[in-house]
Amino acid sequence: MAKSPRPRSTSSTSAEPRLPRLPAQLKLALRAAQDRKAIAVTILDLRKTGAFTDYFLMCTGSNPRQVQAIADAVEQALKDQKVRPAHVEGYERAEWILLDYFDFIVHVFSTHARQFYGLERLWGNAVRHEVLDAGAPERHESA
Numbered sequence: 001m002a003k004s005p006r007p008r009s010t011s012s013t014s015a016e017p018r019l020p021r022l023p024a025q026l027k028l029a030l031r032a033a034q035d036r037k038a039i040a041v042t043i044l045d046l047r048k049t050g051a052f053t054d055y056f057l058m059c060t061g062s063n064p065r066q067v068q069a070i071a072d073a074v075e076q077a078l079k080d081q082k083v084r085p086a087h088v089e090g091y092e093r094a095e096w097i098l099l100d101y102f103d104f105i106v107h108v109f110s111t112h113a114r115q116f117y118g119l120e121r122l123w124g125n126a127v128r129h130e131v132l133d134a135g136a137p138e139r140h141e142s143a
Helices: 024-035 064-079 111-117
Strands: 039-045 055-061 087-089 096-100 104-110 127-131 138-141
Touching: 024 039, 024 055, 024 064, 024 104, 055 064, 055 111, 064 096, 064 104, 096 111, 104 111
Parallel strands: 055 104
Antiparallel strands: 039 055, 039 127, 087 096, 096 104, 127 138
16 A cells, blocks of 8 residues: 655744745845844745846835834845845835845835835736745745
């Protein structure tokens, strides 16, 4: 009698959530955002949408100071790897900070700005990876 294969668990209990293959720099940006307690972290895979970049890393900070701290942490983590953003927008207002790294763009929002602009809705045809928190599995949604 042959053994039936053991079902694979879709949940993760490790400190780092299980995500699909992502570029190393994007993973580094994700970890930096998580280290600053970013909430509602979502990665949009835009490669099949004909977009101007491959990925969006989107997250939310609970106040302007945290929004800036998240952006600072991402920028510093990548700077340590000798990678600098091509463009930064919105830092002073800290409602929506955009860090453009060509292959991916980091969007750090205030709660209000994220709801108002609704990038997830605008890029609804992208594959979506939501990172629930640093220890929980992600939820996959595709259009």
